[in-house]
Amino acid sequence: NAGVTQTPKFQVLKTGQSMTLQCAQDMNHEYMSWYRQDPGMGLRLIHYSVGAGITDQGEVPNGYNVSRSTTEDFPLRLLSAAPSQTSVYFCASSNGRGTEAFFGQGTRLTVV
Amino acid sequence: GNSVTQMEGPVTLSEEAFLTINCTYTATGYPSLFWYVQYPGEGLQLLLKATKADDKGSNKGFEATYRKETTSFHLEKGSVQVSDSAVYFCALTDTSGTYKYIFGTGTRLKVLA
Numbered sequence: 001n002a003g004v005t006q007t008p009k010f011q012v013l014k015t016g017q018s019m020t021l022q023c024a025q026d027m028n029h030e031y032m033s034w035y036r037q038d039p040g041m042g043l044r045l046i047h048y049s050v051g052a053g054i055t056d057q058g059e060v061p062n063g064y065n066v067s068r069s070t071t072e073d074f075p076l077r078l079l080s081a082a083p084s085q086t087s088v089y090f091c092a093s094s095n096g097r098g099t100e101a102f103f104g105q106g107t108r109l110t111v112v
Numbered sequence: 113g114n115s116v117t118q119m120e121g122p123v124t125l126s127e128e129a130f131l132t133i134n135c136t137y138t139a140t141g142y143p144s145l146f147w148y149v150q151y152p153g154e155g156l157q158l159l160l161k162a163t164k165a166d167d168k169g170s171n172k173g174f175e176a177t178y179r180k181e182t183t184s185f186h187l188e189k190g191s192v193q194v195s196d197s198a199v200y201f202c203a204l205t206d207t208s209g210t211y212k213y214i215f216g217t218g219t220r221l222k223v224l225a
Contacts, residue, residue: 004155031211042201042217043156050211058212090155092213098144098163098205101213103155 002026006091006104013081013111021076021107023091031094032074033101036060036087043090049074081111114139118202118216125192125223133187133219135176135202143204145169145178145185150199150218159187159200192223 007022025032033048035058045058049068063085065077074093078085088108092101119134137145144163148156160169162178162185169176174189185202199218206212 033212035215040217043215045212048210048212092156094211094213096211100146100158100161101156103148103157105155 004091004093004102004104006089006107008107009105011107011109013078013109015081015083015111017081019078019081021078021089021091021109023074023076023104024072025074025091025093025102026072027093027095027102028071029093029095029102030071031096031101032068033058033092034064034066034074034076035090035092036085037090037106038087046076046089078109083111085109086111114143114204114206114208114214116202116204116214116216118200118219120217121199121220123219123221125221127194127223127225128191129223131187131189131192131196131221133200133202133221135185135187135216137183137185137202137204139183139204139207141207142180143207145176146203146205146213147174147176147185147187148201148203148215150201152198156201192221194223194225197221197223 034046035043047066049055091104094101146161147159149159160171162169165180202216
């Protein structure tokens with residue numbers, strides 16, 4: 001069972017470029033989310049979705065877009081990459097309040 | 113709002129030493145509490161969880177008890193191994209009616225042989 005799959009694993013972008021980080025889950029979870037992990041700051045929520053067609057902003061949404069057209073997929077788009085977006089990005093899914101989240105392996109993004 | 117505070121690392125221990133990583137939280141209502149572990153180059157994995165007061169979560173020799181009176185969920189292990197070297201995150205589910213999770217900043221553990 002695959003769980004949560006993120007692609008790519010590594011990416012280098014130039015400032016101003018755009019790209020999409022892919023996230024897919026095969027557990028039929030309603031809730032999906034994107035986090036960024038920076039040294040000393042833990043995980044910060046970027047965007048989340050409580051079901052297909054429903055998305056909302058987390059604590060650090062600026063510079064990122066999301067959409068949720070299916071239950072399985074939750075891509076994260078960087079509109080115009082900036083060095084401040086250099087980070088490790090994690091996608092997670094869960095099936096309800098109070099239950100644990102399942103995480104992907106992460107995408108290490110460097111913006112130069 | 114809800115928040116999680118965990119002790120700063122790094123924590124360096126010798127093999128077979130006793131481990132405690134402190135975690136306290138602020139929340140209205142009754143959140144679920146979690147400990148996640150992150151090994152180098154990997155995503156977060158659930159280590160243990162507790163869903164109500166006085167529950168004890170346990171896994172792989174690690175334990176944590178949901179203490180509502182002290183708003184704490186400290187992680188303990190009686191005898192650590194080199195393979196336990198990782199970053200440990202305390203987390204809770206938001207109680208404001210969303211599906212959000214709130215994470216602490218993580219504590220790096222290094223176990224020396």
